[in-house]
Amino acid sequence: MPxxxxxxDGPRQWPGDAVADPKRSKRTLSVAASFLTDASALEQHLPEGFTLxxxxxxxxxxxHMTDIDWLAGRGYTMIWVTWPATFKGSRDRATGKFLAVVWENLTDAIIxxxxxxxxxxxxxxxxxxRRLDGVQICTAGWRGFRFLELEVSQLHDAETNQQxxxxxxxxxxxxxPRTGAWGExxxxxxxxxxxxxxxxHVEQRQAGVGTVRFHKATWADLPTMHHVVNALAALPVIEARGGTVTLSRGGKSYRDQRVLV
Incomplete structure (x- = not known):
């Protein structure tokens, strides 16, 4: 709308005179860290039809993405929070990463x-x-309240084709939601x-020790998403599972997205 x-216009719809090159655009620095948590805590946040x-x-x-063709060379950053899940529907079954929440710093991409x-x-x-003394550091917040910190240290080269x-x-x-019928x-x-x-195409990959910390928020800190951050902050960190720093180029526009039933 409107x-x-x-x-x-966006990553999946282009003006007639624009040219896309999915093998060149975008250039992405990806920084990730994982941790083992309590299974029952994660299951509380899976929708109907999903299991761990x-x-x-x-x-x-x-x-962190730059040189994005659909933004005329500009860039922005996205954050994914995922865990492994299986969906079983009336017709379809699929196993992969359950994308629990995404944060981005560009409204156009969000909409x-x-x-x-x-x-x-x-x-x-x-x-x-940013990288300081060999440590890759990433942070996110909202209007002055920092709710997420991620670091990957002790970095060393890893296989670029790692599966x-x-x-x-x-x-x-x-x-x-249905307008006028709240809750439906x-x-x-x-x-x-x-x-x-x-x-x-992955150009470089490094592996290391990863740490993740979500900071518990009050309603006044994050009026519209404290419930999301606090749910993630409440997950116990049983064991750190490492981190990676990956430099890649190119990628699809998600035009292959499909509905499962």
Whole structure:
């Protein structure tokens, strides 16, 4: 919206004279860290039809993106919080990363991503990634309240073609409320981003020791999302599961997103 001016341009819709090159754009610095937590705590935050798949490991990923073609060379940053899950519907079954929440620091990407592909996106102030004394540091906040810190230290080179566990892709819940009928849904569906991304090329990967910390917030600290941050802050960190720093180029536009039933 507003649709009466025509379709909204974005990563999946382009003006006629613009040129996209998914093998070149975008350039991404990804910083991730994982930790093992309590399975029953994670299960509380899975929608109907989902179950945990494997170990209850939470991964937080900062993706600092530059040279984005659909933004005419500009960039922005996204944060993903995921854990492994399986969805079983009336027709479909898929196992992969359950995308619990996404934070981004660009409203344009938030709006189109929520509406078109069902990503659970929120806004955050995300600082530029920085490296100090060999430690990669990432932080996020909202209007002065820092709610997330991630660090990867003791970095060393790792294989660029390293493969993770077998996955059908990223799973998420797309939800739109019904206007005037509070608590009811106009739309509630599970969407899948297939794992295949042939245009993405990893140029460098490093591994190390990763740490993640969510800071508990009051309502006054984060009036619109303290419940999200506090749910993540309440997850016990049983064991750190390492971190990575990855430099890549290219990537898909999520036009292959589909609904699971």
């Amino acid at each position: 649709t009466h001016f025509g379709p909204a 798949a494997g170990e209850p490991a939470v991964t937080v990923e900062f993706h 189109t991503g929520r509406d078109e592909i069902g990503h659970p996106k929120l806004y955050a102030d995300i600082e530029e990634a 993770g566990p077998a996955s059908d892709g990223n799973l998420m819940l797309k939800y739109k 849904a106009d739309l509630c569906q599970v969407t899948l981003t297939p794992a295949s991304d042939p245009d993405r």
